[in-house]
Amino acid sequence: MSLKWLQWAQQIQAISQAGLAFTKDPFDKERYVELRNISADILNQYSNLQFDEIEELFANERGYPTPKVDVRGVVFKDGKILLVREKSENKWSLPGGFCDVGLSASENVVKEIFEESGYIVEVKKLLAVLDMTKHAHPPQLYHYYKLFIQCEIVGGNSTTGIETSGIDFYDVSELPELSLSRNTAAQIELMYEYYQNPLKETWFD
Structure with missing residues (x-):
């Protein structure tokens, strides 16, 4: 779950961003910039990020401001789930990433799975829409919604991509070290429930 200081920082940043987007008063603009700096200072004090880096972002x-959208592909084969090893952390995750402008959620997840694993897939079902702040992810600068979309392999071959260094299918009881900023063990266990019960309704929040 998110820490309170992180929620405050995100809310202050959102207020400042909205204010800067709509204000026409130069004095209000200064106040909103000051709020943005306060948010960056909070994050600087309680995280490993540098103030200048946060302020620039x-x-x-x-x-x-609205939540950012992340898609994760859920692909099963013989009861095991597809994971890719992220080069940035050398840890494992469901293939996926931030949604690109101009593509739908399903188009994004198909693209991400192919780029990160080499598999060509068809989209089958939206399994879950999860608010990152309500799950055991490490603190993040922004507020994210994560879309977990079940897909089926229809072609391609196991091939690492620019961002991945490994591809494998894992039993849910024998998961490797996960990239917790991308997915948690509890979320993958939730995905496995859909493999066991295809009629399970979409989960949200």
Whole structure:
């Protein structure tokens, strides 16, 4: 679950971003920039990120703030789930990533699975829409929604991509070290429930 300081920092940043998007008053603009700096300072004090790095990221955000969207592909084979090893952490995750503008959620997950694993898939079902702040992920700068989408392999071959260094299918009881910023063991266990019960309704939050 998210820490309270992180929730405060995200909320302050969102208020400042929305204010900067709509205000026409130069004095209000200064106040919203100050709020953004306070948010960056909170994150700097309680995380490993540097103030200048955080401030630059926030300054590049424009328009009304909304949660960012991350898709994760859920692919089963003989009762085991497809995972890829992320080069950035050398840990494992469901294939996926942030949604690209111009593509639907299903188009994004098909693209991500192919790029990270080499498999060509068809989308079958939206299994879950999870709010990252309600699950055991490490603190993140932004607020994310994670879409878990079940897919079926229809072609391709196991091939690592630019961001991955390993591909394998794992039994849910023998998971490798996971990239917790991307997925948790509890979430993968939830996905396995859909393998056991295909009629299970979509889970959200």
